[in-house]
Amino acid sequence: MKFHLKVWRQKDAKAPGTLESYEADNIPADASFLEMLDIVNSNLTGKNIEPIQFDSDCREGICGSCSLTINGVPHGPGRGTTCQVYMRKFKDGDTITIEPFRADAFPVQRDLVVNRGAFDRVMQAGGYISERCGSAPDANSVPISKVIADEAMDAAACIGCGACAAACPNGSAMLFVSAKVTHLGLLPQGKPENGRRVLGMVRQMDEEGFGNCSNYYACEAVCPASVPAAFIGRLNREFTAASVKESIGMNV
Amino acid sequence: MAGASAASTLAEQGYNVKCFCYQDSPRRAHSIAAQGGINAAKNYQNDGDSAYRLFYDTIKGGDFRSREANVHRLAEVSNNIIDQCVAKGVPFAREYGGLLDNRSFGGAQVSRTFYARGQTGQQLLLGAYSGLSQQIARGSVKMYPKTEMLDLVLIDGHAKGIVVRDLTTGEISSHAGDAVLLCSGGYGNVFYLSTNARGCNVTATFRAYKRGAFFANPCFTQIHPTCIPVSGDYQSKLTLMSESLRNDGRIWAPKRKEDCGKEPSQIPDDARDYFLERKYPSYGNLAPRDISSRSAKEVCDEGRGVGPGGLGVYLDFNDAIKRLGRKTIEERYGNLFEMYQNITGENAYERPMRIYPAVHYTMGGLWVDYNLMSNIPGLHVLGEANFSDHGANRLGASALMQGLADGYFVIPYTLGNYMTSQFGKKVDPKHPAFAKTIEETKEKVQKLLDIKGNRTVDSFHRELGLIMWDYCGMARSEDGLKIAIDKIQKLRAEFWRNLKILGTPEGINMELERAGRVADFLEFGELMCRDALTRNESCGGHFRTEYQTPEGEALRNDDEYAFVSAWEYQGENQLPTLNKEPLVYEKVKLATRSYK
Numbered sequence: 001m002k003f004h005l006k007v008w009r010q011k012d013a014k015a016p017g018t019l020e021s022y023e024a025d026n027i028p029a030d031a032s033f034l035e036m037l038d039i040v041n042s043n044l045t046g047k048n049i050e051p052i053q054f055d056s057d058c059r060e061g062i063c064g065s066c067s068l069t070i071n072g073v074p075h076g077p078g079r080g081t082t083c084q085v086y087m088r089k090f091k092d093g094d095t096i097t098i099e100p101f102r103a104d105a106f107p108v109q110r111d112l113v114v115n116r117g118a119f120d121r122v123m124q125a126g127g128y129i130s131e132r133c134g135s136a137p138d139a140n141s142v143p144i145s146k147v148i149a150d151e152a153m154d155a156a157a158c159i160g161c162g163a164c165a166a167a168c169p170n171g172s173a174m175l176f177v178s179a180k181v182t183h184l185g186l187l188p189q190g191k192p193e194n195g196r197r198v199l200g201m202v203r204q205m206d207e208e209g210f211g212n213c214s215n216y217y218a219c220e221a222v223c224p225a226s227v228p229a230a231f232i233g234r235l236n237r238e239f240t241a242a243s244v245k246e247s248i249g250m251n252v
Numbered sequence: 253m254a255g256a257s258a259a260s261t262l263a264e265q266g267y268n269v270k271c272f273c274y275q276d277s278p279r280r281a282h283s284i285a286a287q288g289g290i291n292a293a294k295n296y297q298n299d300g301d302s303a304y305r306l307f308y309d310t311i312k313g314g315d316f317r318s319r320e321a322n323v324h325r326l327a328e329v330s331n332n333i334i335d336q337c338v339a340k341g342v343p344f345a346r347e348y349g350g351l352l353d354n355r356s357f358g359g360a361q362v363s364r365t366f367y368a369r370g371q372t373g374q375q376l377l378l379g380a381y382s383g384l385s386q387q388i389a390r391g392s393v394k395m396y397p398k399t400e401m402l403d404l405v406l407i408d409g410h411a412k413g414i415v416v417r418d419l420t421t422g423e424i425s426s427h428a429g430d431a432v433l434l435c436s437g438g439y440g441n442v443f444y445l446s447t448n449a450r451g452c453n454v455t456a457t458f459r460a461y462k463r464g465a466f467f468a469n470p471c472f473t474q475i476h477p478t479c480i481p482v483s484g485d486y487q488s489k490l491t492l493m494s495e496s497l498r499n500d501g502r503i504w505a506p507k508r509k510e511d512c513g514k515e516p517s518q519i520p521d522d523a524r525d526y527f528l529e530r531k532y533p534s535y536g537n538l539a540p541r542d543i544s545s546r547s548a549k550e551v552c553d554e555g556r557g558v559g560p561g562g563l564g565v566y567l568d569f570n571d572a573i574k575r576l577g578r579k580t581i582e583e584r585y586g587n588l589f590e591m592y593q594n595i596t597g598e599n600a601y602e603r604p605m606r607i608y609p610a611v612h613y614t615m616g617g618l619w620v621d622y623n624l625m626s627n628i629p630g631l632h633v634l635g636e637a638n639f640s641d642h643g644a645n646r647l648g649a650s651a652l653m654q655g656l657a658d659g660y661f662v663i664p665y666t667l668g669n670y671m672t673s674q675f676g677k678k679v680d681p682k683h684p685a686f687a688k689t690i691e692e693t694k695e696k697v698q699k700l701l702d703i704k705g706n707r708t709v710d711s712f713h714r715e716l717g718l719i720m721w722d723y724c725g726m727a728r729s730e731d732g733l734k735i736a737i738d739k740i741q742k743l744r745a746e747f748w749r750n751l752k753i754l755g756t757p758e759g760i761n762m763e764l765e766r767a768g769r770v771a772d773f774l775e776f777g778e779l780m781c782r783d784a785l786t787r788n789e790s791c792g793g794h795f796r797t798e799y800q801t802p803e804g805e806a807l808r809n810d811d812e813y814a815f816v817s818a819w820e821y822q823g824e825n826q827l828p829t830l831n832k833e834p835l836v837y838e839k840v841k842l843a844t845r846s847y848k
Contacts (some may be wrong), residue, residue, distance in 0.1 A: 021675060028484050031484070031486045031487075034488065035487065035488050038486070038488055039486060042710065045708050046708075046765070048754065049754075049761060051763055053760050055276060055281070056283045056450055057280060057449040057451050058280075058282060058284065058450075059449065059450040059491075060492075061591065062284050062371065063275070063285065063449060064279075064280060065275065065276065065280055065795070078594075082596065083270070084594050084595075086594070086595070088597070104362055105826055109293040109420055110759060110760040111760075115420075115657060116276060116277065117276075119278075119396075120385065120397070122387040123385045124386070124388050124389040125389065127385060128341075128382035128383060129338075129339065129340055129382070130386065131340060133257075133260070133261040133264060133336055133383070133660050133664070134268075134332070134661075136332075136335075136336045136338065136339035137335065139334045139335045140294075140336075140346075140351045143349060143351055144346055144350050145346075145350050146600045148349075149343055149346040151371060152341075153368060156375055156378065157369075158373065158375070160277065160279055160280075164846050183341065183343065187341050187343065189338070189340075189529075190341050209713040222409070231563055232344075
């Protein structure tokens with residue numbers, strides 16, 4: 001197959017970027033999108049053009065390293081990460097525009113590489129259960145209904161890729177935050193810290209420059225882990241309850 | 253995962269920790285890709301499981317080439333790991349009564365595997381990452397993402413720091429510490445195509461080896477039986493389908509070569525060879541990985557393989573769907589079936605999956621003692637990066653167990669043993685050893701850029717991978733290994749003559765990162781072949797064609813080879829020397845490993 005690519009090239013975090021045109025020739029239909037870029041990069045090196053820099057690691061849809069926006073859609077067509085997009089999804093001769101994830105809180109480092117450290121800092125602000133290793137009771141001492149455990153798993157499936165924030169017109173990270181708040185908040189072992197967790201994470205989210213949710217649901221549409229936007233409602237409830245408690249001087 | 257769990261637990265104990273990873277976040281370490289589960293001897297299923305049984309299965313699974321005491325400790329702490337993970341919020345699968353569910357895995361006749369859908373590794377890593385995040389917020393761990401270790405700093409023979417390259421700025425700097433822990437994973441990418449992530453590499457452990465750490469059993473690599481077959485030479489990685497699929501899937505190939513091109517549904521049951529069930533009736537499709545992989549290879553070598561190039565066998569869920577219903581199968585393996593369809597374009601509910609073995613895990617690693625310390629004082633090695641627990645073959649659902657055992661429950665107790673010997677000996681970050689090692693590292697990086705040849709890094713890596721797969725993969729022979737060593741030496745010489753990397757050492761330059769790793773693989777591959785060449789027996793994943801039983805099973809030689817091969821670096825272009833640690837079994841009787 002053959003494709004015309006328009007690729008975002010940017011030398012470093014400070015330099016301005018621009019879309020450059022490249023041809024991708026002789027691409028097997030069974031190649032993944034990233035393998036297509038590997039082939040293009042090998043050809044670019046042959047022509048003494050510095051290869052396109054992009055993050056990828058597991059290449060099986062679970063690590064969340066890919067940060068490509070393809071034809072305006074984070075991760076590209078279909079529901080999955082970029083590494084799980086196969087070229088047979090495109091038509092021969094298509095023009096494909098490739099940009100990095102775009103969100104104020106994810107500054108571009110070079111070409112298609114973005115800095116998602118903001119997500120780590122949001123997690124550090126409460127995305128955990130305080131428990132000292134060695135102090136845990138027997139794993140079966142607290143039964144948890146299968147329904148609750150399954151829903152917690154739906155939320156825990158978030159891979160932290162950032163597509164939600166990149167797809168959102170407001171650059172909001174609320175799907176990401178709601179996934180963690182839901183995952184830990186549903187489980188009995190996470191409940192003691194629910195209030196502290198949600199306040200900490202939401203405040204850090206604001207500080208990092210992520211916007212608010214205004215119900216576009218673009219996040220849900222691109223989420224490779226199928227995290228439902230309904231969790232955002234839960235996040236809002238938890239946040240409101242904790243804020244009210246805090247505002248009247250109760251301990252959270 | 254070993255690194256995240258160790259860093260957070262040590263920080264809880266009061267250590268100040270600096271933690272480094274090459275990914276942009278510690279949540280992305282390749283432990284995340286482990287699908288199937290984690291073993292523990294909880295005996296929740298009341299099927300007679302015990303720490304001893306898990307210990308014995310692991311020793312036997314490793315074909316009696318692991319260290320007895322380490323494996324016993326692993327089995328002992330396995331239950332604590334499950335408790336710890338649940339307390340951290342890992343959403344393991346549960347039964348309707350609210351208690352934890354288990355499933356069976358290869359190499360065991362009890363049901364002791366805990367799982368979180370097909371994403372157990374992800375959930376366990378996120379559990380460890382959440383604890384790490386908390387410690388980072390507390391200030392007791394300083395995290396350095398996108399930072400790669402390029403050398404080890406020794407002061408008076410002790411490991412007292414590392415040299416790293418910041419992968420965003422290109423800056424090379426050193427960090428001093430009282431002890432160094434390497435939790436840098438395995439070296440499966442020496443084969444280029446493997447189930448490992450693109451970034452997985454041997455660099456941290458190999459450069460420690462070049463500073464004097466022994467590399468143990470490098471030839472012990474695991475080929476996983478259930479991967480999606482290779483489809484073309486553009487391919488950058490192989491995708492694993494969890495071994496848990498073998499719980500309900502039946503593996504077969506056509507009995508007759510002529511049937512290989514037919515649609516599988518057109519091949520009647522009596523024309524199918526369910527070869528694992530035929531050869532290993534008591535374990536059947538749950539035979540251990542090395543045995544299952546080799547059986548699939550044999551079938552394909554006989555010309556009975558299916559799919560492109562005849563390199564594949566069927567994994568069939570038809571019977572399971574009939575027995576349990578499609579819904580149950582969807583619940584158990586839905587995401588795996590989806591993944592398979594996405595990659596191959598085929599629907600595995602209707603047509604059996606095609607699978608073929610692929611490199612998955614490496615049992616070898618830096619040599620460590622019972623305290624997980626290498627022969628270099630202060631240098632500790634955890635998880636897949638060390639050699640100690642899996643012998644010549646790892647059983648399924650044991651890698652997560654070992655990574656978390658080392659991080660949560662071993663190093664927090666054993667590190668103190670070394671630290672107490674260092675009281676009053678503060679490391680001086682201005683010690684000349686740091687500046688010297690930084691200079692050497694910078695020179696190495698520049699040397700790669702200065703070659704200015706004509707071939708890309710990936711083309712060298714791919715060629716090395718093919719050599720390794722052909723001669724040091726599922727079957728090895730003396731002649732083949734000698735050919736491989738010769739080919740690797742030639743390829744290495746060409747690499748240093750003809751590598752082409754554009755750009756500068758400053759800023760993001762991923763080809764430069766990969767070149768450093770491939771340079772190490774080009775030396776390490778030879779070490780693997782030398783190890784395979786000296787081990788004149790077959791055991792676990794190491795199958796020497798000269799040493800097999802008349803039925804084609806591995807022929808171990810306990811009289812001469814019941815030892816750990818610990819290789820010692822002797823300098824550039826010098827042959828490494830072999831140190832042997834005898835494997836003494838006090839509790840277990842050496843037995844022929846049979847799954848029939």
